[in-house]
Amino acid sequence: MKKNKVKEFGRTRIVVIVLLGLLGLIYLPDHTFLGLLLIIIALFTIIVDKTTNRQDNAKAKETVVEPKYNAEDFGAPMECPFCGKEIPSEINYCFYCGHALQGYKKIEAVRKDSISRINESLEGISDGAHRDNILKIRDLTDKILRNYEKEPEDHESYDKFVENYLPKTVSAIEHYQTLCNLSNLDQEEQRIKAQFENSLAMLADAFSNILNRVSTEGLLDISTDITVLENILKQEGLADSGFPS
Numbered sequence: 001m002k003k004n005k006v007k008e009f010g011r012t013r014i015v016v017i018v019l020l021g022l023l024g025l026i027y028l029p030d031h032t033f034l035g036l037l038l039i040i041i042a043l044f045t046i047i048v049d050k051t052t053n054r055q056d057n058a059k060a061k062e063t064v065v066e067p068k069y070n071a072e073d074f075g076a077p078m079e080c081p082f083c084g085k086e087i088p089s090e091i092n093y094c095f096y097c098g099h100a101l102q103g104y105k106k107i108e109a110v111r112k113d114s115i116s117r118i119n120e121s122l123e124g125i126s127d128g129a130h131r132d133n134i135l136k137i138r139d140l141t142d143k144i145l146r147n148y149e150k151e152p153e154d155h156e157s158y159d160k161f162v163e164n165y166l167p168k169t170v171s172a173i174e175h176y177q178t179l180c181n182l183s184n185l186d187q188e189e190q191r192i193k194a195q196f197e198n199s200l201a202m203l204a205d206a207f208s209n210i211l212n213r214v215s216t217e218g219l220l221d222i223s224t225d226i227t228v229l230e231n232i233l234k235q236e237g238l239a240d241s242g243f244p245s
Helices: 002-027 032-062 102-122 128-148 156-180 187-217 223-235
Strands: 077-079 086-088
Touching (some): 102 128, 102 156, 156 187
Antiparallel strands (some): 077 086
């Protein structure tokens, strides 16, 4: 009913403006002042009407309907990685931009776990050069996954990195930290430790290449870099079990 009344009011206003204009034209030859006055009133009404409509449209655009939810039912607040607005952490789609969040949450969990495990390992690694390479791998891992988590479509090369080679690299770093903390290494343990130390710079370079491709070209086939990473891990006996035992 309200919409119909608004439409009727709008039509009436148009009719009044037209009548005022016509009367002004009619009176203009014999009654110049009256004719001009009616025309001016008609024009003024048109201007006021357009200004009011613009203001109403601007207010409508500025008005954002905030979603209503019970925080206890949907978890603590989090920032949507796509639009930056605050949303509940346990929903699967952003209220505002509509992006799916399942893939993001999965990669975010991998990122946090990987960074945490590498940081714990670093506490037991004192050698400056090897520590620097592991720090580089940690920082590159963080950047790669932050890039990926915003567009987590199914992608074979990324899946290999996230689900296979990254966990093996993290596991290898953990095992290396264990060897660093042993006081008396036998000959085999010394060989294993040296092999991994020789591989650290190559691993860091492989991660760097992956990040460069992701950052400059977005989601693309990184199979070449994955192959390099795979060969490094295989060469040092890391591809199957994470670290030689």
